[in-house]
Amino acid sequence: MSENDEESRGLSAYAPHIAVRACGRLWRLDRAADLETLWNAMCDDPDADDERLPYWTELWPSTVALCDWLQERRAEIDGRFCLDMGCGLGLASIVARWLGARVLGMDYEPDALRFARRNAATNDVPQPGWAVMDWRRPAVRRGAFARIWGGDIMYERAFVSPVLRFLDHALAPDGVAWLAEPGRTVYDAFLQALSGGGCGVRWSGRPVFARTVEPIYAQPVPVSVRVWEIRRA
Numbered sequence: 001m002s003e004n005d006e007e008s009r010g011l012s013a014y015a016p017h018i019a020v021r022a023c024g025r026l027w028r029l030d031r032a033a034d035l036e037t038l039w040n041a042m043c044d045d046p047d048a049d050d051e052r053l054p055y056w057t058e059l060w061p062s063t064v065a066l067c068d069w070l071q072e073r074r075a076e077i078d079g080r081f082c083l084d085m086g087c088g089l090g091l092a093s094i095v096a097r098w099l100g101a102r103v104l105g106m107d108y109e110p111d112a113l114r115f116a117r118r119n120a121a122t123n124d125v126p127q128p129g130w131a132v133m134d135w136r137r138p139a140v141r142r143g144a145f146a147r148i149w150g151g152d153i154m155y156e157r158a159f160v161s162p163v164l165r166f167l168d169h170a171l172a173p174d175g176v177a178w179l180a181e182p183g184r185t186v187y188d189a190f191l192q193a194l195s196g197g198g199c200g201v202r203w204s205g206r207p208v209f210a211r212t213v214e215p216i217y218a219q220p221v222p223v224s225v226r227v228w229e230i231r232r233a
Contacts, residue, residue, distance in 0.1 A: 010218035018059060018216060022067040022095065029089050029119045032057040032111070055155075056088040056112035061213035062180035063088070063151035065225035067095040069178060069209040070149070076176075077101040077147055083170060084128075085135060085150035085163075090116025092151055093128040101147075104129040104140075135166040145170050149178040157189045164193060167230065168201050177230040178208070182223050194230065202233035 007026060008018040019028045032054065070077060070092065078100035084093040086107055093105030093116065105128050107113055113130045120127050133139050148171055154163060167177050181187045194203040209227035 008216050009214065011216055012218050020059060020064055020091070020216065022064050022091070023071040023099075027091060027094070027119075028122050029059060029091060029115075030122065031059070031089055031115055054109070056086075056107060056109050057115075059089055059091060059216060060152040060182075061215060061223035062182050062225045063091050064213045065209070065211040066092050066149060066151045066178065066180040066227060068211055069180070069227045070096050070099060070101075072209070073147075073178075074099045077103075080146040081144060082147040082149070083140070083145040085148060085166070086153040087116055087130075088112050088151075090119050090128070090130075092149060093130075094120045094123055094125050097128045098123075098125045104131055104145075106131045106133040106135075108132065108134045136162045138166055138169045140170050142169055143172045143175075146172050146175050147178070148175065149180070151180045152182060152184075153179070154181070154186050154190060155184060157186050160186070160190050160193050163190075164201070164203070171232075173232070175231070178227050179230060180225055180227045182225050187228075191228075203230055204233040205230045 006019045007021055017030055019026050077096055080101060082096055082101045082103045084096065084103060084105040087093045087105035088107060090105055093103050096103040105116055110132050113132060117127060117130055131139065148167060154160065171177060191205060194205045205228050207226045208229040212222045212224050214222050
């Protein structure tokens with residue numbers, strides 16, 4: 001089977017094995033085989049937190065666009081300590097490691113990291129570091145990372161302040177964060193928080209990259225993704 005035949009294009013049903021093209025090569029990813037079962041198990045649990053719904057088992061278009069941006073900034077991440085927030089299946093972490101970064105992929109779901117570790121091996125990329133971590137409770141030293149990124153990590157307004165507090169803690173004084181987003185309205189609140197001195201820190205943010213990503217699942221239109229560069233003002 002050729003790479004073009006293997007690439008996932010407009011899937012009409014959930015699939016445990018997908019292939020996506022980014023940075024000029026095909027990446028093969030494994031994920032939880034039955035999303036519906038995971039989803040129903042969470043919904044049936046009266047103690048379940050909406051934030052812990054299994055979003056990690058999807059590959060979001062923002063992550064694919066983010067990977068291409070990381071390739072453009074290869075010289076910036078090569079050999080430097082970097083962090084992938086909410087890494088999910090691990091694609092952005094794996095791509096960054098392939099590009100030479102010293103990268104830590106973090107997620108609050110241990111199952112996500114189990115698949116991320118498997119996906120690094122599948123794609124013959126040296127393992128990034130992996131850490132179970134909640135951004136509300138940082139388990140890294142202050143100012144540890146030169147670059148931090150996340151692909152579509154904010155889908156609730158309640159995430160804005162915790163994300164900014166985490167960036168203030170984990171980002172080096174001269175560091176830069178890149179957040180990829182598909183036009184969700186929550187990013188309006190995020191940008192307002194930046195301009196308003198979110199969490200007591202003056203931030204600046206600007207769009208630096210845009211890409212239209214073909215969705216993995218069949219839908220009428222591709223997804224337009226922007227990458228925002230965030231730094232202390």
